[in-house]
Amino acid sequence: MTYTPRGGAPDVGVPADLAARMSVGEQHEWLTSYLRRHPVSRRTALRGGAGVVAAMGLASAPWTLTACAQATQAPVAVVGRHLAYGADPQRQMAFAGELTAAPPPGPLVVDLGRDSSFGTTLPVEVRRLVSQVPQADGAIRGSEQFFVHARADGLAPGERYRYRFRLPDGTTTAEADFTTAPGPGSTAPWSFTAFADQGVDTVPPGGRDEFANTYEADDTRRTMTPSTSLVDRVAAQRPAFHLLAGDICYADPSGHGLPERSDGGSGFDSFDPTVWTTYFGLIERSAASTPWMFATGNHDMEALYDDNHAPGGASHGYGGHAARLDLPRNGPSACPSVYTFRHGNVGVISLDANDLSTEIPTNAGYSGGSQTTWLRETLTALRADPGVDFVVTFFHHCAFATSESHASDAGVRAAVAPVFDEFAVDLVLQGHNHQYERTNPIRRGRSGAQAPDGATVRPETDGTTYVCVGSGGRPRYRWQPGESDRYRGNTGPDSGVSVASYVALGEDAKQPEQIDWSQARYLDYAYVTVDVAPPPFPGATTSLTVRATTDTGQEIDRVVLERRSRT
Template identity: 40%
Template sequence: MAVHASRVNPSAAVHPYVWRSLGFAGKFTGMDTPNVGIPERLARRMSMAEQYEYLRTKLSRRGVLLTAGGVAGGLLTGCAGSGTATGTPSSAPATGTVHGSAVAPFGRHLAFGADPKTQMRISWQVPLAVQKPYVRVGLKPTDLSRRMAAEVRDLHTPGLTGQRFAVDQYYLHAALDGLRPGTRYYYGVGHDGFDPASRERLSTVGSFRTAPAAPETFVFTAFGDQGVSYDALANDKVILGRHPSFHLHAGDICYADTTGHGEESDIYDPRVWDQFLAQTESVAKSVPWMVTTGNHDMEAWYSPNGYGGQSARWTLPDNGFDPQKAPGVYSFTYGNVGIVALDANDVSYEIPANKGFTGGRQTAWLDRRLGELRASASVDFVVVFFHHCAYSTSTHASDGGVRDAWLPLFAKHQVDLVINGHNHVYERTDAIKGGRVGRAVPVGASTDPTRDGIVYVTAGGAGKSLYSFPDGVKDSYEGNVADRESVDTFHWTEARHRKHDTVEWSRVRYTGFSFLSVEAETGAAAKLKVSALAQSGERIDYFEVRRGA
């Protein structure tokens, strides 16, 4: 087993070339992206790169010290009047006057590397800087004999007068490679003064299991738009009961603002991330928590693309087209299912703060990757997840940018299931082919993507305040079916206009907190058994996906 410190450097999380201004028309609303203190009349017309440059220029004029490494890497560092500035992440920052025994790690979260059979990434947080952080790993909880250094990614957020003080956060990461497939490993995270292998710290030891060498039946779960709330905690509790092999989080991860409501008066507050990672630790310490980026995850403080903060907090598979520039774009294969994560901020017509930031490279990569997965003899199903909705009738409705850029590729490569967030409801379509219903898929039915088209699921009821459906459109779910011939809704155009639609594909609707649970079966009759569960654990939807059935 080869284990080493993470090679991902968040100070290089932004591509060094100058980003172009996007020059889009229209305006942002206060809910679209985090409010980082830029006057609304300006922010709503700025791209993410322009917001970052505004903050950098404004803070520099106020005497904020920026290190050369911080500017080149795209991270805003230092705070007004400090007289010092933090540079690129170090391997062992000083603790100051606090002894390491008094500093407890928290917010553990796992993620796969590009190969879930042999790679795992362990990440966590400490409230203060520590000396010589590390992770211990072994095959028994009482024998964590392997010890390796961790990488520290320190993230500094300048203060805002009258809003909040400057905030320093310390994220730690270790990459484990060369693991055995299908094996249970135990691990503990620590630093000088805090040894997880000591008798008094054994309760902090966690575990994970690598993907099996050969496909076998497994479960994964998914949702989007969680934030921090009691409802989010309730969903996490039910997810644990499903014993998933991994969890997909389709963007709008934390909602790091002062009230957590996404209101225009909210100000970005990075400390909410501390709460979020502590909240999810009960699941994420043993279940790889695989995220991608939504509109609320673009944080202009740290980098021109808005993802400098995410690159500090997460270590995700690095097999996308550019893991530094677009960390939420990657793929992995677990068992007989290929998973593809996309960054819909790149193509969104509704919220164009990062529209076009990859210059088409993400879409070209998607075409290649879907082709590779579909050509693989070991992959029965391909599942794609991202934030903005391709098909939904709820508040944000459907994003024409997603449809124009990616739906032709989904059809070309016969994607089996698409999972979105963004709208804070559960909604599931019939099988859609060529923009129309290819086959009705009522609760309990089965569909064949090679014949019928693709089912799209909006699973945005993870914990944030719920949305609704159009006036007069009732919920319709298992045990409470209220089918409609059509629903009046809209989709977003490139000009940021709402174009009216009358659609027939809205099959299941539920305005409650919920998540998706998918059981993948292998063999000659391979299938995906897709369920949606309310936070009570009650099933609200169920259907099956079978290819060539």
């Protein structure tokens, strides 16, 4: 059986022919054994250290380690700041960043307050992450990174706060601000944004051109740097929070198992953890003030870290995320990227589709069913909460989408669609397919109503709207043969709602299906904004307006989801 299909999970240095027959845990065991036979001491490795923002250079010796910085280099700084909500966004916020070198002696803290006088000091935890990646030429390429984390609790709902990181020598980061979620009964409108499959546009300073996005020759409806442009738009918009539905930075750019190239040219394919540094630097202009909430995709399963024991625990290739990220810890204990939070009258659920996928079975079934059990319990609680009108879920592999590359995943659809039908989930945000696509509201696998651009949907009776927003920056996919775009201003004769697609039953097993729900399609770069209009009084109408905007700023699709509030 193929556990890790080609392109299905990051290449972390296991030979491609072996990796294709291994689970994430088996890959980790192979790596551990290899590194035992090729030991690298920290002291000798650090002799070749370079700056943290440099990509890992080639080694003439059988190993090299990129250190965060030398003691004689510039003073230590905090870079790549990013926020995340705790389980209670009204009162909790997590602060994270990365040190440019090993932590200096003395306390690192976060200063926090209502204004620049601060008044509260939060302790900072430093999490060290060492990455050693075997290369095809026998070298070991590595890095040592230090991530800093702090948590605030007891904040006031709907309030603005300012913060900064402060190092032992008194140097600080620039000040940034954030706003907690509103308290019960707030009638002020607010918005959140979403996309997936982002990556980075730039080549890391070491010169790995495979990490920069490449595009089709006829790909002319975009900015020069889509990933960066979308972050700029989100930053300018300043949403309440941003959802990223998996495949975050692509530390492994293609997952094709290609060999190391000593000249650094085309054909390079090897896991580079310092791309995470580049990524956090890219999103900082937004994420330092807006919580970025992540789900995990197939390119986020990093076998290098399978036994990492960072706080909260991790397995199945998520140990690196435990060092880099802070996410709410209210999901199943075995699933670090499964969680829920409530913002205003919207309940949000993050799922891990790697646990459910039949197309890419690398991590399928790892939760032993605990995730789907938790999902039902969480939906039951949200629907019983009179203050929650809408339920939004986000995850990576699509339950409903069309494309030539992935389309719909049979395992994901079977696991979640009946439950979403039962609880009348309002909106589902997905990734994996590099495109924008919005369905009609779906119930029992079919369109419950027609919802063209500008339509109003009533999820309680019409069904669940599924949006694939894997259009966050990585090179676009293609539609099925004979199918084409369908979006505002572009509805040609061959761009109907009923199109040919398939359900992925396995890596190469596809079950064709003729579907009737593909309402809007755009094969370039876009993100979703969801504008929330809380009810002005109990029993009044409340709405989510879902808008798709391209990286060039053009709105191409819109639909309104309406409910009658219960409070």
